[in-house]
Amino acid sequence: MKALLLALAACTEPMPIDDMTCPPEGTLLTYDNFGADFMASHCNSCHSTGKSGAPRAYRFDTQDEVLAHKDRIFVRAAGPNLTMPPGPNDPPQAARDQLAEWLACGAP
Numbered sequence: 001m002k003a004l005l006l007a008l009a010a011c012t013e014p015m016p017i018d019d020m021t022c023p024p025e026g027t028l029l030t031y032d033n034f035g036a037d038f039m040a041s042h043c044n045s046c047h048s049t050g051k052s053g054a055p056r057a058y059r060f061d062t063q064d065e066v067l068a069h070k071d072r073i074f075v076r077a078a079g080p081n082l083t084m085p086p087g088p089n090d091p092p093q094a095a096r097d098q099l100a101e102w103l104a105c106g107a108p
């Protein structure tokens with residue numbers, strides 16, 4: 001039983017941003033063509049000034065705010081990490097993969 005619990009813990013361990021490498025050719029994704037829309041569509045119904053659904057310290061209204069929290073945004077929502085948003089309105093996997101690339105490349 002203990003071994004099973006440990007195994008479960010290991011496979012639900014989130015992937016950290018350092019495990020994702022920016023492609024050698026860089027990314028075509030930018031805040032303007034991807035990041036702003038991703039955050040607005042999938043996160044900022046809670047993580048926005050004036051909204052009360054998420055902790056105040058985690059506002060994602062601007063590129064600077066996203067940059068300030070990029071490691072945690074990655075751990076909660078990018079690539080295989082699925083714990084944000086909470087609830088049923090998940091972004092498509094392709095969008096999570098793009099989020100992973102964009103953040104790993106420094107969220108340009």
Ligand code: HEC
Pocket residue numbers: 039042043044045046047053054055058069072073076077084085086087
């Ligand atoms: C329905 C409301 C809601 C939506 C939508 C939402 N969040 Fe959250 N978020 C929360 C709440 C509530 C917390 C505090 C509880 C927790 O950490 O699970 C939180 C906490 C966080 C934290 C801080 C805690 C940590 O693990 O560092 C991050 C980062 C985060 N969310 C990222 C995101 C991202 C990225 C998205 C969009 C993909 C998103 N959230 C969408 C409600 C939401």
